[in-house]
Amino acid sequence: MSGRPGWVTRRLVYGLPGWMTAMAYLFLLAPIVILVAFSFNEARSTVVFTGFTLDWYREVFADRNIARALRVSLIVAAASAGLATLIGALAAVAITRRRFPGRTLLATGLAAPLVLPEIVLGVGLLVFMSFSGIRLGYGSMIVGHVLVTIPFATLIIRAAAASLDPRIEDAAADLGADEWQTFTRVTLPQLAPAIFAAFLLSATLSFDNLVMSTFTSGVGTTTLPLRIYSMLKLGITPEINALGALMVVANIGIVLIVMGRYLPLMLNKPRPVEPERKN
Amino acid sequence: MTTRYKKSLLAATALALMPLGAAAQELNIFGWADEMPDEVLADFEAETGITVTFDTFDSNESMIARLEAGASGYDLVNPSQYAVQILAGRGLIAELDHSRIDTIGNIGESFTNVSYDPGNKYSIPYVWGTTGLAYNKSCVEGEITSWSALFDEKYAGRVYMLDNMLAAYIAGLQINGFSANSSNPDEIQKATETLIAQKPMLAGYNSTNFADLVSSGEACIVQSWSGSVLQAIETNPDVVYVLPEEGGTMWIDGYSILGDATNVDEAYQFLSYILRPEVAAKTTELTKIATSVLEARALLPEAIASNSAIYPSDETIANADFILDVGDAMKFYQDGWTQVKAAQ
Numbered sequence: 053m054s055g056r057p058g059w060v061t062r063r064l065v066y067g068l069p070g071w072m073t074a075m076a077y078l079f080l081l082a083p084i085v086i087l088v089a090f091s092f093n094e095a096r097s098t099v100v101f102t103g104f105t106l107d108w109y110r111e112v113f114a115d116r117n118i119a120r121a122l123r124v125s126l127i128v129a130a131a132s133a134g135l136a137t138l139i140g141a142l143a144a145v146a147i148t149r150r151r152f153p154g155r156t157l158l159a160t161g162l163a164a165p166l167v168l169p170e171i172v173l174g175v176g177l178l179v180f181m182s183f184s185g186i187r188l189g190y191g192s193m194i195v196g197h198v199l200v201t202i203p204f205a206t207l208i209i210r211a212a213a214a215s216l217d218p219r220i221e222d223a224a225a226d227l228g229a230d231e232w233q234t235f236t237r238v239t240l241p242q243l244a245p246a247i248f249a250a251f252l253l254s255a256t257l258s259f260d261n262l263v264m265s266t267f268t269s270g271v272g273t274t275t276l277p278l279r280i281y282s283m284l285k286l287g288i289t290p291e292i293n294a295l296g297a298l299m300v301v302a303n304i305g306i307v308l309i310v311m312g313r314y315l316p317l318m319l320n321k322p323r324p325v326e327p328e329r330k331n
Numbered sequence: 332m333t334t335r336y337k338k339s340l341l342a343a344t345a346l347a348l349m350p351l352g353a354a355a356q357e358l359n360i361f362g363w364a365d366e367m368p369d370e371v372l373a374d375f376e377a378e379t380g381i382t383v384t385f386d387t388f389d390s391n392e393s394m395i396a397r398l399e400a401g402a403s404g405y406d407l408v409n410p411s412q413y414a415v416q417i418l419a420g421r422g423l424i425a426e427l428d429h430s431r432i433d434t435i436g437n438i439g440e441s442f443t444n445v446s447y448d449p450g451n452k453y454s455i456p457y458v459w460g461t462t463g464l465a466y467n468k469s470c471v472e473g474e475i476t477s478w479s480a481l482f483d484e485k486y487a488g489r490v491y492m493l494d495n496m497l498a499a500y501i502a503g504l505q506i507n508g509f510s511a512n513s514s515n516p517d518e519i520q521k522a523t524e525t526l527i528a529q530k531p532m533l534a535g536y537n538s539t540n541f542a543d544l545v546s547s548g549e550a551c552i553v554q555s556w557s558g559s560v561l562q563a564i565e566t567n568p569d570v571v572y573v574l575p576e577e578g579g580t581m582w583i584d585g586y587s588i589l590g591d592a593t594n595v596d597e598a599y600q601f602l603s604y605i606l607r608p609e610v611a612a613k614t615t616e617l618t619k620i621a622t623s624v625l626e627a628r629a630l631l632p633e634a635i636a637s638n639s640a641i642y643p644s645d646e647t648i649a650n651a652d653f654i655l656d657v658g659d660a661m662k663f664y665q666d667g668w669t670q671v672k673a674a675q
Contacts, residue, residue: 096562099543116369117385182400189404266393271359271404272384282364282387288540 084300091293098288108294118295121279125259128190128275132197133205133255139198140205140254141247145239148213149221159210166203173199174267181268188270196268197261201254208253212246213239249310256306260299356381358597361388361397362409363584366458368617375604381597391417398423398589406592407601410454412447412583413497416656419453424587426452431599434606439625441648445583447655454585455602456623458614461643461651462498463579465555467545468569478506478575480552482525487532489551491544494536496668497654499526502554505577511652514660523667527674546570556582557640561619564640572640574647581651583623615641 094103112118140162146152147159165173174196181192216239224234262277269278276299280292356379360367364387372383386405388394391414397403399421410418418424429435432455442456466475470489481490481502492499501511503522513519534550544550546563555572563570586605588598604610611624612631621628621641628636635641657664 095566097543097546098540099549100547117364117387178397178400182402185402187402187404188397188400267397269386271386274386278389279364279387282389284539285363285365285389288543 087293088297088300091290091297093290093293096289098290098293108290109298111291112294112298115291117274117279118276121274121276124273125276128193128197128265128273129255129258131190132194132201132258133251135194136198136201136205136254137209137247137251140202140250141209141243143206144209144213145235145243148210148216149218162206163203165199170200170263174264177264178267188268189273190270192268192270193265193273193275196264197258200261200264201257204257205250205254208250209243209246212243216242252306252310256303260303356594356597357384358382358407358594358601359384359386359405360407360409360601361386361394361403361405362407362586363387366409366584366618366620368614370617371605371610371614374610374613375601378604379597379600381600383601395423402591403589405589406594406598407586408589409457409584409586411654412445412585413654413656415448415454415585415587418587419448420656423590424453425590425592427455427588427602428599432602432606434603437606437608437611437624437626439623442583442623446653448585454587455606456583456585457605458618458620458622459581459583460557460620460641461574461579461581461648462493462501462554462556463572463574464552465542465545465560465563465570465572466552467548467550467567468571470548470551474573475552475571476573476576478502478577481554482506482529482532484532486551488534489549490532491534491537491541491550491553492526492529493541493554493556494538496664498538498554498556499536499668499671500664501580501652501654502526505575505579505652508577511578511580512655512657514657514663516660516663519660519663519667523670526667526671530671530674542570557643558618558620561638561640564638574643574651576650578650578652579647580654581648582654585623 090098090101091108092104092106093101093108094105095101143158143162147155177192177196177199178188181188186192220242221234221238224238225231229237260277261275262281265275265278269275274282276295280295283292358381360383362385367385372385375381376383388397391411394408394410395414395417398405398408398418408418408424410424415424429451435451435455438451438456442459443451445451445456448454448456464475464478464481466480471480471486480486481492492502500519500522503526504511504513504518507518507521507525509515509518509522513522534544537544537553538556541550541553541555542560542563545553545555545560546567546569548569557572560570560572564572586602588595588602592598605614606624608624608626608630611622611627614620615622615627615631616635619635619641628642
């Protein structure tokens with residue numbers, strides 16, 4: 053086999069997509085690997101590796117400001133993801149199940165922040181808040197983050213809601229369930245994995261957000277990304293690498309949870325059995 | 332019924348909030364990260380019982396944008412010299428009542444009449460440093476004393492400039508013999524051309540880890556802020572920081588009270604506190620940045636007090652420019668910088 057002419061070329065051509073994929077992943081992931089590697093660097097350098105240490109992690113955990121910023125980030129992420137998921141879930145069910153005037157407008161409106169530059173949304177929100185005399189702080193930041201995360205929450209839950217079999221709900225109604233019972237006992241449990249995934253994705257997006265936070269944070273609400281960005285003025289130290297490594301690990305953890313819960317359900321969803329038609 | 336309920340709820344809320352509002356003293360500061368040590372803030376809190384909230388910003392520009400939107404909730408802000416001019420010009424910071432700062436006499440004489448704020452009318456100068464260049468002795472010949480080294484073909488590919496418009500223009504303007512504060516469009520244009528001509532030989536623009544690069548020898552010469560290379564100088568004796576003979580620049584980050592501050596008394600207490608020599612010394616010891624309080628220098632360990640990167644000689648400082656607000660000329664800088672960044 054291997055002696056035949058053209059074998060090498062063929063192998064190369066067929067292997068090319070695989071190689072390109074591997075190179076692309078390498079290119080994308082190498083910086084993260086380097087970031088993590090230098091977080092263990094003994095010297096205060098992010099260029100020369102001199103020896104192994106865990107001191108930078110110790111420093112991260114001892115840093116009062118980082119702890120405070122982390123708390124702010126977690127509060128904002130939980131609150132804004134909760135709100136975005138709640139609104140997203142209700143909107144998704146309404147858009148896929150109901151026919152009402154302005155339905156397309158609502159669907160487009162909820163997806164709009166996806167295509168609008170975030171900096172425009174941020175400036176707009178800042179101007180609006182100061183115009184209406186609202187103090188910047190947790191409230192303004194949560195509103196801003198809901199705006200940024202709601203398209204993702206809505207899209208995920210809409211996709212799941214669209215793939216639900218409406219006949220199951222019809223069957224529930226046939227069996228005497230009222231609308232509320234149908235929603236809480238039939239629709240909601242089927243949507244639960246998607247809602248869970250939407251919540252975690254929104255929380256991650258909010259946690260990593262920098263642009264919206266820049267414009268909407270107030271007294272005492274410096275988030276972790278804002279804190280890291282302001283630490284850069286005096287140069288990158290491995291402390292920032294260590295913090296980055298911890299954030300990468302946390303984010304990968306969340307993504308794995310989402311995939312573990314949500315993907316199998318999406319991929320192996322049993323097809324609804326086609327009811328036999330007689331007569 | 333509902334109104335009564337509402338009223339009682341309001342009364343209850345007011346009652347619940349009142350003792351808090353009367354007892355808890357607060358101070359909200361918006362400042363640079365790493366220029367005010369946590370220890371100093373903690374000491375101040377312990378001494379006065381005032382709770383300090385210290386939020387950080389990443390640039391004067393984003394800080395000004397936030398304050399301009401109004402109702403920021405901050406009492407004190409930590410602007411650099413040209414930002415003081417902008418904030419004062421827009422009426423965002425209040426005139427200081429010097430009689431309420433009992434330690435005001437501790438500010439060194441050279442800082443009391445700074446060109447951007449004569450007589451410290453709007454700001455208390457606090458920490459200061461310089462913008463010059465750093466080099467690695469092992470890869471350059473002789474001493475470097477001029478910006479011209481950053482434009483020397485010999486070091487092509489081993490030179491970094493600060494990735495900051497105003498900083499890059501310091502070198503671009505001063506090497507042509509102009510002031511780093513020029514508002515003359517022709518001079519700025521000349522500087523833009525110089526920076527564009529320099530670009531092919533640069534390894535890049537970098538304002539984050541240039542100190543590491545020069546320390547490892549990957550870069551020979553970098554444009555640099557004094558505070559950023561101190562750690563590198565400490566670990567690697569080959570690294571040298573100089574203010575170039577063309578002048579370089581000096582920056583001062585001070586404190587100003589916002590026009591809409593609500594905790595004004597606390598703000599004055601804080602200003603009085605940080606100007607004490609022992610507090611200023613602690614600040615310098617922990618941040619490695621010099622303060623405007625001259626007496627603090629005597630309280631510092633020898634290694635810091637005699638470090639010329641922290642405390643340059645008086646002659647070199649006198650030769651340095653301040654970056655001031657150039658007003659409308661800013662658009663020539665911005666246009667020029669866009670051209671520099673877009674050039675190949």
